[in-house]
Amino acid sequence: MTSHVQFELIHTCKQSGARHGRVTTPHGSFLTPVFMPVGTKGTVKTMTPEELMAIGSEIILGNTYHLYLRPGEDIVAEAGGLHTFMNWPRSILTDSGGFQVFSLKAKKKPSEEGVVFTSHIDGSRHLFTPEKSMQIQQKLGSDIVMAFDECTSWPVDKEEAKRSMEMTSRWLERCINAWDDTKPQALFGIVQGSTFADLRIESAKRTTSFDLPGYGIGGLSVGEPADQMNAMLEAIEPYMPTQKPRYLMGVGTPDYIADGVLRGVDMFDCVMPTRTARNGRVMTSEGDVTIRNAPFARDFGPLDPGCDCYVCQNYSRAYIRHLLSVDEILGLRLTTWHNLYYLMRLMEEIRQAILEDRYGSWHEDFMRKIGK
DSSP, rough: OOOOEEEEEEEEEETTEEEEEEETTTTTTEEEEEEEEEEEEEEETTTTTTHHHHTTTEEEEEEEEHHHHHTTTHHHHHHHHHHHHTOOOOOOOOOOHHHHHTGGGGGGGEEESSSEEEEEEOOEEEEEEEHHHHHHHHHOOOOOEEEEOOOOOOOOOOOOHHHHHHHHHHHHHHHHOOOEEEEEEOEEEEOOOTOOHHHHHHHHHHTTTSSSEEEOOOSOOSOOOOOHHHHHHHHGGGSOTTTSSSSEOOOOOOHHHHHHHHHHHHHHHSSSSHHHHTTTTEEOOOOOOESSGGGGGOOSSSSOOTOHHHHHHOOOOHHHHHHHHTTTHHHHHHHHEEEEEEHHHHHHHHHHHTTTOHHHHHHHHHHHTOOO
């Protein structure tokens, strides 16, 4: 398969084995480990593309399921693709729609063919297949396209996890067969297997047997304890190709990111930083703070004294709490800006620690600082 995305492994931390690299796509390159803000419907909520670039974001996500329903992949294609449609000149990764179908589990009906689901918008019924997901994502024009997979819930019995993992593997073959590799996009496969190490290893072997430009790790951070997630990452790490990027899907809390990097992960994404920001929860150098709480009404300091972002330089906790309390849109923008900036700086700090061969020590210090 022709690859339009390249990965360069720049350095492996001698102390911990954590990885630092560079991914190059048709719309530029980004350094790893990286956190990718989620632009579900063609926008990262409350942020303009220019603001995202200003804080250092080099890749964002689009959501196939939502963009398929509205405005539709044909309209996006007519606009010149998702980059042009949303005025984002840097890299874009689209998910396959599999996780959204999983999250609508009460309305879905999985089969070998694909998944029939009911739209959350108007109740209309739709069939998503591996071929359909590839068709939609190729019309969206993202740089990195994810294979269509089935994400199991947690807990799940081993028999069901095995059935799902094997179907995801068969679906990957169908995605590859449907793939048009003349387009400037790259297809990533996805490792599944829930919290069963032998299933995870088998899935990793099957998925990496296809020489794809990169690989996702799905079905984690869906309710299982952190130690089980970490155990699964440790189980599959020896079976993941060194020269290909590894993407832990749907993970974006600082502690989970730090743990994932320690276990060889290169890419992360999650709606959590922006969603919790809109609920008034902000990330700080000493752990999360719920800024809506009453004690901050007369706190005229910044959200995080250790942060140099635009928000912390210009606005107080008291003012931002006031904005949130009276439902002013600016409050949502400021908390979102801060949380995403915090994660961009966190990733820079992580990459520097890897380059200096001290990521193991950094990880211990960081987890202690945030109370984990």
